[in-house]
Amino acid sequence: xxxxxxxxxxxxxxxxxxxxxxxxxxxxxxxxxxxxxxxxxxxxxxxxxxxxxxxxxxxxxxxxxxxxxxxxxxxxxxxxxxxxxxxxxxxxxxxxxxxxxxxxxxxxxxxxxxxxxxxxxxxxxxxxxxxxxxxxxxxxxxxxxxxxxxxxxxxxxxxxxxxxxxxxxxxxxxxxxxxxxxxxxxxxxxxxxxxxxxxxxxxxxxxxxxxxxxxxxxxxxxxxxxxxxxxxxxxxxxxxxxxxxxxxxxxxxxxxxxxxxxxxxxxxxxxxxxxxxxxxxxxxxxxxxxxxxxxxxxxxxxxxxxxxxxxxxxxxxxxxxxxxxxxxxxxxxxxxxxxxxxxxxxxxxxxxxxxxxxxxxxxxxxxxxxxxxxxxxxxxxxxxxxxxxxxxxxxxxxxxxxxxxxxxxxxxxxxxxxxxxxxxxxxxxxxx
Numbered sequence: 001x002x003x004x005x006x007x008x009x010x011x012x013x014x015x016x017x018x019x020x021x022x023x024x025x026x027x028x029x030x031x032x033x034x035x036x037x038x039x040x041x042x043x044x045x046x047x048x049x050x051x052x053x054x055x056x057x058x059x060x061x062x063x064x065x066x067x068x069x070x071x072x073x074x075x076x077x078x079x080x081x082x083x084x085x086x087x088x089x090x091x092x093x094x095x096x097x098x099x100x101x102x103x104x105x106x107x108x109x110x111x112x113x114x115x116x117x118x119x120x121x122x123x124x125x126x127x128x129x130x131x132x133x134x135x136x137x138x139x140x141x142x143x144x145x146x147x148x149x150x151x152x153x154x155x156x157x158x159x160x161x162x163x164x165x166x167x168x169x170x171x172x173x174x175x176x177x178x179x180x181x182x183x184x185x186x187x188x189x190x191x192x193x194x195x196x197x198x199x200x201x202x203x204x205x206x207x208x209x210x211x212x213x214x215x216x217x218x219x220x221x222x223x224x225x226x227x228x229x230x231x232x233x234x235x236x237x238x239x240x241x242x243x244x245x246x247x248x249x250x251x252x253x254x255x256x257x258x259x260x261x262x263x264x265x266x267x268x269x270x271x272x273x274x275x276x277x278x279x280x281x282x283x284x285x286x287x288x289x290x291x292x293x294x295x296x297x298x299x300x301x302x303x304x305x306x307x308x309x310x311x312x313x314x315x316x317x318x319x320x321x322x323x324x325x326x327x328x329x330x331x332x333x334x335x336x337x338x339x340x341x342x343x344x345x346x347x348x349x350x351x352x353x354x355x356x357x358x359x360x361x362x363x364x365x366x367x368x369x370x371x372x373x374x375x376x377x378x379x380x381x382x383x384x385x386x387x388x389x390x391x392x393x394x395x396x397x398x399x400x401x402x403x404x405x406x407x408x409x410x411x412x413x414x415x416x417x418x419x420x421x422x423x424x425x426x427x428x429x430x431x432x
Contacts, residue, residue: 001141001145001149002138002141002142002145005137005141006134006137006138006141009133009134009137010134013130013133013134014130017123017126017127017130020122020126021119021122021123021126024118024119024122025115025119028115028118028119029115032089032110032112032115033089035062035065035110036065036089036091036108036110037091039060039062039065039067039091039108040091040093040106040108042059042060043056043060043069043093043095043106044093044095044096044097046059046060047095047096047097047098047101047102047104048096048097048098049098050097050098050099050100051098051101052100053069053071053075053077053100053101053104054077056069056077056101057069057077057078060108061078064110064111064114065108065109065110066078066079066082066107066108066109066110066111067079067106067107067108068080068081068106068107068108068109069101069104069105069106069107070104070105070107071100071101071103071104072102072103072104081107081109082109088109088110088111088112089109089110089111089112090107090108090109091107091108091109092105092106092107092108093105093106093108094106148180149180151171151173151180151181151183151184152180154171154184155171155183155184155187158170158171158187162191167195168195169191170188170191171184171185171187171188172184172188173185173188222255222256222258222259222262223255223259225251225254225255225258226252226255226256226259229248229249229251229252229255230252232248233245233248233249233252236248262389265389265390265393266389268389268393268396269377269389269392269393269396272393272396272397272400276320276396276397276400278316278317278320278400278401279317279319280315280316280317280401281315281316281317281318282313282314282315282426283313283314283316283318283321283426284311284313285311285312285313285314285346285355285357286307286309286310286311286312286346287311288318288321288322288325289307289325289344289346289357290307291322292322292325292326292329293305293307293329293344295326295329296329296333296342299333299338300333300338300339302338302339303333303336303338303339303340303341303342304340304341304342305341305342305343305344306341306342306343306344307343307344307346308343308344308345308346309344309345309346309347310346310348311346312346312348312355312425313355313425313426314355314423314424314425314426315401315423315424315425315426316401316423316424317397317401320397320400320401321397321401321423323393323394323397324394324397324398324405324421325344325357325359327390327391327393327394328359328394328419328421329342329359330390331390331391331417331419332359332360332361332363332417335361335363335364335416335417336361336362336363337363340361340362340363341361341362342359342360342361343358343359343360343361344357344358344359345357345358345360345411346358348425349422349425353424353425354403354422354423354424354425355422355423355424355425356420356421356422357420357421357422357423358411358418358419358420358421359418359419359421360410360411360416360417360418360419361416361417362414362415362416363416363417364415364416364417365415365416365417366407366417371406371407371408372407374391374407375391375392375395375405375407376392377389377392391405398421398422398423401423401424402423402424403421403422403423403424404421404422405419405420405421405422406419406420407419407420408420
C-alpha cells in the first residue's frame with residue numbers, strides 16, 4: 001500500500017507541477033500584454049487631453065516598462081529605443097490627438113527575462129517542494145500504515161498460533177465501527193464457530209465410539225449365549241433327555257431374538273440419525289391408544305390399565321406412533337413388575353396446536369437426576385429388560401414429528417414414572 005501510494009504520488013506531483021507552471025507562464029504573459037496595451041491606451045487618453053510629451057512619458061512610465069516617444073519632428077522623449085530581440089516584448093502605437101503629440105510614435109518595451117527568471121524560480125520551488133512532499137509522505141505512510149495495519153499483524157499471529165494448535169485466542173477489537181474492527185470481530189466470530197464445531201465433532205466422535213463399544217458389548221452377550229447353546233447341542237449324546245435338548249433350543253431362540261431386537265433397534269437409531277422418512281396423516285389417538293392397552297392386557301393380565309381424555313386427532317405416522325406408545329407401555333409394565341397400574345391421559349394443548357399424551361405408572365419412578373440420562377443410548381434402568389434403546393428411539397420418533405418426549409413428575413403428585421409425549425394436532429376434522 002505504501003509503494004502504491006508513492007507511485008501514485010510520483011505520477012500526480014509532476015503532472016500537477018507542469019500544470020501549475022503552464023498556468024503561471026500563461027497568466028504572466030497575459031498580464032504583460034495587458035499592462036503594455038493598457039499603457040498604450042492611457043497614452044492615447046493623455047494625448048487627447050493635450051498633455052505635454054514629457055509629462056505623458058512620465059505618467060505612463062512603470063516598473064519593467066521602457067517608454068520611448070518620438071514626435072513627428074524627430075524629437076524623442078523618454079528612454080532611447082532598443083533593438084527587439086527574443087527577450088524584448090514591444091508595443092507600438094501612433095498617437096491620434098494633441099497639438100504636439102498628434103502623429104507621434106509611442107514605443108513600449110518590456111524585458112521578458114524577468115518572467116523567465118520567475119518561471120525558473122517557480123520550477124525550482126515545485127521540484128523542491130515536490131521532493132520534500134514525497135519524502136514526508138513516504139515516512140508518514142510507512143509509520144501510519146504500520147500503525148493502522150497493526151490489527152492485521154495481530155490477526156496473522158493469532159491465525160498462526162491457532163494453526164500451531166493453541167486454541168482460545170481472540171482479537172477482541174476495541175472498536176467495531178471501522179473496516180479492520182469489523183474484520184477482527186468477524187474473525188473472532190469465525191473462530192468461535194470453528195472451535196464450537198470442533199468441540200461438537202470431538203464430542204460426537206467420542207459418543208460414537210462409546211456407542212459402538214456399548215453396542216458391541218450388548219451384542220456380545222446374546223452372541224455368546226447363541227454360541228454356547230449351539231456348541232452344547234452339537235456335543236449332546238444321542239441318549240440326552242429330550243427336555244435338555246428343548247431347553248437348549250429355547251435358549252437359542254431367546255438369544256437370537258434378543259440379538260435380532262438389538263440389531264433392529266440399532267437400525268432404527270441409524271435411520272433416525274440419517275433423517276427418518278415419515279408418512280404422517282391425521283389419525284384417531286384414542287383408537288390407537290386403546291389397541292395398545294388391549295395388547296398390554298394380553299401380555300400382563302394382572303396389570304390395571306386406564307385410558308382417560310377426549311378422542312383427539314394427531315398428525316403423525318401411525319406405525320412410528322405405535323412404536324412410541326409400545327415402548328412407553330412396556331417400560332411401565334417392567335417398572336411395575338406386571339402387577340401395578342398404568343394410565344394413559346389424552347389432553348389437548350390448544351395454545352400450541354398440539355396434543356399431549358401422558359403415560360404414567362405407580363412404580364418406583366425415575367429420580368430427577370436420571371430423567372435425561374435414561375434417554376441416552378444403551379442406558380439401562382434398575383428393572384430394564386431391553387437393550388436400553390427403547391427410550392432414545394421413542395424420543396427420536398417424537399422429535400422427527402416435530403414433538404417432544406420428556407420424563408416428569410406425575411401430575412397428581414403420586415409416586416411413579418410419568419412420560420409426556422407432545423405431538424402436533426391434526427388440522428382437519430376426522431370422522432368418529
